[in-house]
Structures are given as C-alpha cells and as structure tokens.
Amino acid sequence: MNDFFDKTKQMLCLSMAGAAVMPFAGCSEQVKEQKPLNILYIMCDDHSYQTISAYDTTYIQTPNIDRIAADGVRFTNSFVANSISGPSRACMLTGKHSFTNGFTDNSSSFDGSQQTFPKLLQQQGYETAVIGKWHLTSDPTGFNHWDILIGQGDYYNPTFICNGEKVQRKGYATNVTTDLAIEWLSSQRDKNKPFCLLLHHKAPHRTWMPDTCDLDLFTDTNFPLPETFYDDYKGRRAASEQKMSISKDMDIIYDLKMADKDSTIHSRADLEEWGRRMYRTMDPEQKAAWDAHYDKVIAAFKAAGLKGKELDAWKFQQYMRDYLRVITSVDRNIGVVLDYLEANDLMDNTLIVYTSDQGFYMGEHGWFDKRFMYEESFRTPLLMRLPGGVKGDVIQLVQNIDYAPTILEAAGVPVPADIQGESLLPLLKGEQWNPKRDALYYHYYEYPAEHAVRPHYGVRTEQYKLIHFYGDNYSEWELFDLAADKNELNNIYGQAGTEQLTDSLKAKLRNLQIMYGEQQFIQE
Numbered sequence: 001m002n003d004f005f006d007k008t009k010q011m012l013c014l015s016m017a018g019a020a021v022m023p024f025a026g027c028s029e030q031v032k033e034q035k036p037l038n039i040l041y042i043m044c045d046d047h048s049y050q051t052i053s054a055y056d057t058t059y060i061q062t063p064n065i066d067r068i069a070a071d072g073v074r075f076t077n078s079f080v081a082n083s084i085s086g087p088s089r090a091c092m093l094t095g096k097h098s099f100t101n102g103f104t105d106n107s108s109s110f111d112g113s114q115q116t117f118p119k120l121l122q123q124q125g126y127e128t129a130v131i132g133k134w135h136l137t138s139d140p141t142g143f144n145h146w147d148i149l150i151g152q153g154d155y156y157n158p159t160f161i162c163n164g165e166k167v168q169r170k171g172y173a174t175n176v177t178t179d180l181a182i183e184w185l186s187s188q189r190d191k192n193k194p195f196c197l198l199l200h201h202k203a204p205h206r207t208w209m210p211d212t213c214d215l216d217l218f219t220d221t222n223f224p225l226p227e228t229f230y231d232d233y234k235g236r237r238a239a240s241e242q243k244m245s246i247s248k249d250m251d252i253i254y255d256l257k258m259a260d261k262d263s264t265i266h267s268r269a270d271l272e273e274w275g276r277r278m279y280r281t282m283d284p285e286q287k288a289a290w291d292a293h294y295d296k297v298i299a300a301f302k303a304a305g306l307k308g309k310e311l312d313a314w315k316f317q318q319y320m321r322d323y324l325r326v327i328t329s330v331d332r333n334i335g336v337v338l339d340y341l342e343a344n345d346l347m348d349n350t351l352i353v354y355t356s357d358q359g360f361y362m363g364e365h366g367w368f369d370k371r372f373m374y375e376e377s378f379r380t381p382l383l384m385r386l387p388g389g390v391k392g393d394v395i396q397l398v399q400n401i402d403y404a405p406t407i408l409e410a411a412g413v414p415v416p417a418d419i420q421g422e423s424l425l426p427l428l429k430g431e432q433w434n435p436k437r438d439a440l441y442y443h444y445y446e447y448p449a450e451h452a453v454r455p456h457y458g459v460r461t462e463q464y465k466l467i468h469f470y471g472d473n474y475s476e477w478e479l480f481d482l483a484a485d486k487n488e489l490n491n492i493y494g495q496a497g498t499e500q501l502t503d504s505l506k507a508k509l510r511n512l513q514i515m516y517g518e519q520q521f522i523q524e
C-alpha cells in the first residue's frame with residue numbers, strides 16, 4: 001500500500017537541481033551579490049504521509065505538495081520525537097527532545113526565553129514570522145511578526161492573535177492562513193533582509209471540517225479499509241487500552257457530522273452539545289452550505305440503519321472523505337504559496353520544507369489520532385527543496401529535532417553545541433552524513449489524557465523497534481521486527497531467541513537516554 005516503503009531499499013538517486021545559493025551569514029566579499037537563502041517552513045497539523053501522493057497514491061492526489069518533492073528531497077524514513085502537537089513544535093523550534101526543551105505534553109507552556117532557531121536567525125539579520133497554529137501557550141518569541149490561532153483554532157472564521165491583538169477573520173482557516181502568509185511575504189516584511197516564515201496550518205486536525213467548496217468531493221468514493229482495521233491487539237496491552245478507535249470512540253455528530261435535527265440517531269442533548277461546538281463559528285451562509293451537504297448524508301445514513309461492521313466501515317468512509325476534503329484545500333493552498341514564490345523570483349533562493357507535527361492513523365489498527373510510537377504516528381512526512389541541492393529519496397532515519405540545525409546550517413548560522421538534532425544539510429546536498437546517534441529515541445508523556453495512550457519511550461533502528469510502556473504498576477515491553485512484521489502486529493518481546501537482540505536494543509536505548517539527559521527513565 002505505501003509505495004515508499006519499498007523504495008527505502010533503493011539507494012539515493014540524486015541529481016543537482018536549481019541554481020547555487022549562498023548562506024546569508026558569513027558571505028565573503030566576492031559572493032555578496034548572490035542572494036541570501038530564505039526559509040519557508042510549512043507544517044500542517046496531523047497530516048499523514050498516507051495522504052500525500054508523493055508518498056502514497058492510495059487515497060488522494062496532492063499535486064502541489066508533490067511539486068516540493070519533485071524538485072527536492074523526499075525523506076522516506078522521517079520521524080518525530082513525541083507524537084503530539086505542542087511537544088513536536090517545541091522539538092522543531094529548539095532542536096531538542098521534549099524533556100530537554102521542557103515541553104513534554106500539550107498541557108505544558110513553552111519557555112520562550114530559551115534558544116530557538118528563529119531567534120538565532122533573527123539575531124543574524126533574518127526577518128522572521130510565524131503564521132497559523134502555534135499551540136505552545138506562551139507568546140511566540142524570536143519573531144518580527146506573529147499571527148497565530150488561539151489553541152487549536154477554528155476552521156471557520158477563526159480568531160487569531162496578531163502580535164498580541166485578537167482579530168477574528170472571516171473565511172476558512174486554510175485560506176485565511178495562506179492569505180496572511182502571502183500578505184506578509186508581499187507587503188509586510190522588510191525585503192532588505194532574508195526571511196524565515198513558519199506557515200503552520202491547523203488543517204487537517206480533528207474534526208476534519210472541509211471548506212464549503214470541497215464538501216461534495218469524494219462523495220461516491222469508497223476507500224479500501226487498511227489491512228489492520230480489525231486489529232485484535234493481541235500481545236499488545238497498551239494498544240488494546242487506547243481510546244482512539246473509529247468504531248468505539250469516533251463521535252457520530254462531532255466527528256462525523258451526523259447532527260440529525262430530528263434527534264433520532266442521538267439524543268437532543270448530544271445534538272445541542274456537539275452541534276453547538278460544530279457550528280460554533282460559522283456564519284449563516286457557511287452553515288447553509290454545510291447543511292445542504294450533510295443533511296443529505298444524514299438522511300441516507302438514517303435510512304440505511306447500519307450496525308456492527310457495516311457501521312464501522314461507514315464511519316471509516318465518512319472520516320476519510322472529510323479528512324481528504326480538508327487535504328484538498330491544504331494542497332490547493334500550498335499551490336498558491338508556491339505560485340507566489342515562482343511569480344516573485346524566490347524559488348532559486350528559498351529552502352522549502354513541508355512536514356506535519358506528526359503522522360496520523362487513517363484507520364490502521366482501527367484508529368484515528370496519533371501518540372503511539374507505532375509507525376503511522378511515529379513517522380511524519382518530510383519534503384525539503386534546497387535550491388542547488390539534490391533531488392530524490394533520502395532513506396536515512398531522521399527526526400524532527402533535526403530541522404533546527406538543518407535550517408541554521410543552510411542559512412550559514414552556527415549550530416549551537418547544545419542542539420541535540422543533526423543537520424540534514426549534507427543529505428540535501430548529496431554528501432556523506434555521519435550522525436552522532438545510531439538509532440532514534442522516542443518519548444511520549446501525556447497521561448492520563450484524551451485517547452488514553454500510556455506513556456512510553458523506545459528506540460528504533462532500521463529494522464527493529466523496542467518500546468517500554470510505563471506508569472504506576474505498569475510496565476509493558478514490546479519488540480517488533482519491522483522487516484518481518486511491518487504492521488507491528490507480532491510483539492516478540494520475551495520470545496526465545498530474542499535475548500541478544502533485546503539486550504543490544506536495551507543498550508542502545510540506555511545510551512540514547514544518557515545522551516539526551518533522561519537517565520532517570522533507564523530501566524534495567
């Protein structure tokens with residue numbers, strides 16, 4: 001299904017693309033006329049690699065996001081350090097794991113006095129901005145301009161905080177966020193300086209509310225159920241205890257929009273509670289377009305009277321349709337930004353990054369949401385187009401703590417020694433890459449919390465993954481051989497014959513915990 005997994009076996013296919021660009025800082029006299037490097041970092045919220053056609057064509061075509069891949073590098077083994085929004089964003093800004101940057105779960109508040117890559121760029125003369133979802137509670141620091149959504153933000157007519165002032169803006173969040181980015185690029189920034197723009201869409205976060213113009217897309221499409229949709233979680237206790245099941249935990253009104261005005265498929269109280277949240281910020285025109293679409297779906301749903309597995313499959317289809325409608329809008333808006341760069345002669349001196357704050361379950365294991373160190377949520381899409389860099393696939397294991405040092409090095413700004421990530425710049429240039437780590441470290445902390453995923457840390461190598469779920473009176477280990485069991489259904493921890501492998505992975509885990517300052521979590 002995911003064609004890029006097979007391609008990970010291929011070697012890098014690299015060719016030079018675009019014109020040469022000099023880093024901004026430290027330019028010598030004779031190259032001063034060359035343009036400094038701008039940074040455009042685009043990050044969506046919960047955008048799965050399964051729904052980017054550069055990675056996987058099963059569900060949707062994303063021609064505009066694919067433009068970045070076609071002209072740059074597609075990372076086929078890209079991961080996060082902690083699969084949840086705020087922590088991921090903090091890892092990305094600091095180049096440090098959650099424990100080190102202090103933002104371990106979504107209830108944290110980011111210590112904005114600490115070092116971040118936008119601050120370091122700003123100090124070296126960059127004009128910096130963040131537009132869209134922020135989700136770090138404290139006000140942004142290190143930005144000349146910030147225009148952020150409050151918390152998760154709303155899909156319709158969202159309220160932003162623009163440099164400290166609240167402003168409600170009419171329209172659909174992805175379009176509004178794009179317009180703000182174009183406005184800053186075209187008329188608000190100081191054009192004598194190179195720019196670093198973090199463009200953070202709230203889409204496609206739950207509850208996957210499409211733009212009115214996309215509501216009728218995919219209406220007749222039936223998507224294939226993932227192989228693991230009916231996973232029984234045998235041998236994986238923490239997986240069996242979560243609350244992110246499409247069948248059991250996805251809400252018929254709130255998530256799937258079946259707000260039946262006659263209240264025959266749910267109670268009146270449910271309609272009032274969830275309906276209020278769903279329509280909360282829509283204006284009458286938007287609400288009318290919304291109802292014109294969903295009222296028909298509600299009528300058909302009521303007439304069908306689905307139960308059991310048929311109902312589960314319907315929920316999956318409905319979820320996929322809305323999610324993919326939201327992605328259609330994201331892709332269209334990425335196209336707008338790329339067109340702007342092209343029309344304004346910025347493509348040959350702008351590093352473009354496309355990523356998500358983490359991966360997401362598109363029904364694999366029967367789930368939506370993220371958090372687990374299992375592949376679908378541990379992975380995240382990552383595309384980077386460096387002018388003058390290479391094109392093709394990079395198969396090395398990379399992580400979101402690597403973005404900050406990559407961007408700093410690309411901009412010619414020294415990478416501070418305390419940054420834990422590794423610069424990916426050599427990979428973008430087709431050069432040798434010798435990271436300090438020999439495996440990836442992961443740690444998820446948020447518990448108790450929505451979706452009931454137990455805290456866990458673990459280590460991943462090219463072939464194996466060892467996870468430890470922990471808590472008061474809770475200790476569960478899982479070991480997967482990803483070459484033999486790509487869907488992680490067969491926990492081989494404790495099985496005869498795995499002793500040596502387990503010891504060596506535990507040693508790697510211990511070393512990473514020491515390297516990243518989490519000695520207190522070491523388990524013998």
Ligand code: SGN
Nearest residue numbers: 045046084085086106206207369450
């Ligand atoms: C909200 C969602 C959750 C989601 C978290 C974290 N519930 O609480 O489903 O896991 O955000 O997501 S909702 O009812 O408010 O939609 S994150 O991407 O921001 O970390």
Ligand code: CA
Nearest residue numbers: 045046085357
């Ligand atoms: Ca997210």
